Amino acid sequence: MPELSDIYFATTNTNKFNEVKDILSNYDIKVKMVELDLLEIQSNDLEVIAMDKAKDACRKLNARVIIEDDGLFIASLKGFPGPYSSFVFKTIGNEGIIQLMKSYSDRTATFRSVIAYCEPNNITLTFVSNVNGEISAEISGKGWGYDPVFIPNDSAQLTYAELGSKKNESSHRKLALEKFAHWIKNHRY
Amino acid sequence: MPELSDIYFATTNTNKFNEVKDILSNYDIKVKMVELDLLEIQSNDLEVIAMDKAKDACRKLNARVIIEDDGLFIASLKGFPGPYSSFVFKTIGNEGIIQLMKSYSDRTATFRSVIAYCEPNNITLTFVSNVNGEISAEISGKGWGYDPVFIPNDSAQLTYAELGSKKNESSHRKLALEKFAHWIKNHRY
Numbered sequence: 001m002p003e004l005s006d007i008y009f010a011t012t013n014t015n016k017f018n019e020v021k022d023i024l025s026n027y028d029i030k031v032k033m034v035e036l037d038l039l040e041i042q043s044n045d046l047e048v049i050a051m052d053k054a055k056d057a058c059r060k061l062n063a064r065v066i067i068e069d070d071g072l073f074i075a076s077l078k079g080f081p082g083p084y085s086s087f088v089f090k091t092i093g094n095e096g097i098i099q100l101m102k103s104y105s106d107r108t109a110t111f112r113s114v115i116a117y118c119e120p121n122n123i124t125l126t127f128v129s130n131v132n133g134e135i136s137a138e139i140s141g142k143g144w145g146y147d148p149v150f151i152p153n154d155s156a157q158l159t160y161a162e163l164g165s166k167k168n169e170s171s172h173r174k175l176a177l178e179k180f181a182h183w184i185k186n187h188r189y
Numbered sequence: 190m191p192e193l194s195d196i197y198f199a200t201t202n203t204n205k206f207n208e209v210k211d212i213l214s215n216y217d218i219k220v221k222m223v224e225l226d227l228l229e230i231q232s233n234d235l236e237v238i239a240m241d242k243a244k245d246a247c248r249k250l251n252a253r254v255i256i257e258d259d260g261l262f263i264a265s266l267k268g269f270p271g272p273y274s275s276f277v278f279k280t281i282g283n284e285g286i287i288q289l290m291k292s293y294s295d296r297t298a299t300f301r302s303v304i305a306y307c308e309p310n311n312i313t314l315t316f317v318s319n320v321n322g323e324i325s326a327e328i329s330g331k332g333w334g335y336d337p338v339f340i341p342n343d344s345a346q347l348t349y350a351e352l353g354s355k356k357n358e359s360s361h362r363k364l365a366l367e368k369f370a371h372w373i374k375n376h377r378y
Contacts, residue, residue, distance in 0.1 A: 042229035042238070044276070049231070080280035084273045087233070091269035096289050100281060103288055 007064045008034040010057040015144040020068060023174050027181035036060055038067075046071050046083050046114045047126050054116035055124055062120050066180070070113040070172060072146045074135060076104035085146065094139050094149045107134040111150055111160075113176040117184070125183065129175035143167075196253045197223040199246040204333040209257060212363050216370035225249055227256075235260050235272055235303045236315050243305035244313055251309050255369070259302040259362060261335050263324060265293035274335070283328050283338045296323040300339055300349075302365040306373070314372065318364035332356075 009031040011017050017033040024031055038053045038060075050069040057065040071085045077100060081088035088096070101107060115127040133152040136159050141148050143161025150160050152170070160167045168174050198220040200206050206222040213220055227242045227249075239258040246254040260274045266289060270277035277285070290296060304316040322341040325348050330337050332350025339349050341359070349356045357363050 040231035042231040077285070078280040080277070080285075082276075082280070084276055087271075087273055088269070091267040091271070092289055095292065096266070096269075099292055100285050100288055103284065 007031050007066060008057070008061060009066045009068075010034050010036050010038065010053070010061075011068070016068065019168060019173060020066075020177060023168055023177045024181060027178075027185065029181055029184065031066065034061065034065075044079075044083055046112060047116075047128060049083060050114040050116035051118075051124055051126055054118040058118035058120060058124075064117070064119050067116045067118075068113060068173065068176070069116070070111065072109055072111050072150065074101070074107075074109040076101070076106045076108075089145060094146065097135060097146070097149055098138060101135050109133055109135050109150065111146070111152070111172040113172040115176045115180045117180060125180075127176045127179035127183065129172050129179065131170070131172040131175070196220050196255060197246070197250060198255045198257070199223050199225050199227065199242070199250075200257070205257065208357060208362060209255075209366060212357055212366045213370060216367075216374065218370055218373065220255065223250065223254075231272075233268075233272055235301060236305075236317060238272060239303040239305035240307075240313055240315055243307035247307035247309060247313075253306070253308050256305045256307075257302060257362065257365070258305070259300065261298055261300050261339065263290070263296075263298040265290070265295045265297075278334060283335065286324060286335070286338055287327060290324050298322060298324050298339065300335070300341070300361040302361040304365045304369045306369060314369075316365045316368035316372065318361050318368065320359070320361040320364070 009017055009020055012035050021031055036057050038056050041049055041052050043049050046069050050067050054065055054067040057067060071082045073079045073082050111131045113129050116124065118124045131152050133150055136149050136151050139148045140159045141161030147160035151157055155163060198206055198209055201224050210220055225246050227245050230238060230241050232238050235258050239256050243254055243256040246256060260271045262268045262271050300320045302318050305313065307313045320341050322339055325338050325340050328337045329348045330350030336349035340346055344352060
């Protein structure tokens with residue numbers, strides 16, 4: 001049985017968990033990975049999806065749970081892949097994104113991270129951060145997810161993948177986790 | 190208040206409703222369009238999505254409700270856009286599909302229709318049909334949704350859009366509605 005002091009990070013993505021664990025360790029917050037079969041609603045709103053999943057995870061685990069959902073919103077593609085970034089990555093992948101972008105000159109995109117945190121006492125909170133940037137001309141660097149095609153602004157034209165561990169200093173996920181860390185330090189520790 | 194004899198077709202898509210109404214009129218089944226704000230779960234299984242939406246609609250309306258969900262599954266794109274066909278159409282559209290397919294020689298695809306029917310007595314049924322075909326080399330014909338890029342097998346290389354009203358004689362939606370019509374005629378009329 002989980003203890004109340006435990007904070008679980010519910011995901012099936014080990015890459016994501018490792019990144020979250022590393023970032024939160026800078027704030028002396030420890031998280032444990034848990035794989036749960038969660039019901040995911042279909043919505044164009046990442047916050048709604050993440051909050052709903054966090055509540056479901058919290059109910060199933062009866063413990064404090066963090067969920068992270070992120071999405072890449074490409075302006076020329078009207079916000080595609082957005083809330084369906086995970087499905088799109090598994091199907092057409094970065095090759096598909098690069099191919100689609102050949103038709104457009106505006107390559108601006110926003111990478112959004114939503115952290116949803118839920119406690120068994122029915123408190124649920126979300127912490128959101130956006131990083132603006134653009135889609136690279138080609139797949140560049142070794143990384144997971146969309147990291148090899150997203151160039152954040154002020155990165156000297158390097159993709160998240162090319163930035164390597166430097167990515168975690170200012171990524172959308174880092175900024176959302178930072179907001180969460182400040183909140184939980186002030187309210188729960 | 191709706192009467193029990195009424196059958197509602199819940200959708201926000203007038204094109205889809207008109208097609209369904211025309212097809213079902215061949216079986217002397219009348220349907221009324223209703224627009225509802227339905228919760229849609231995120232799943233890779235169209236049947237699960239449609240069934241869940243039908244139950245939600247049935248609860249909200251307290252009447253007999255039909256939902257139709259369809260999806261275009263492109264083999265080379267690992268089933269993309271599949272259950273997210275609606276979102277993908279609204280974002281990258283048929284132009285995006287044609288662009289993505291430039292990288293592949295295998296253009297085979299399946300168009301799947303799921304009819305979910307729900308009664309206030311908690312009976313829910315689904316009727317599924319698939320039509321195999323391929324993605325056209327370019328957008329061809331005037332039609333809604335993916336009709337201008339889907340060429341069903343045995344159509345002399347015409348897209349659904351080019352087939353015009355002939356589409357409704359053998360489309361994935363027609364075949365699923367036919368199954369539903371036979372069932373309801375035998376069990377409810």
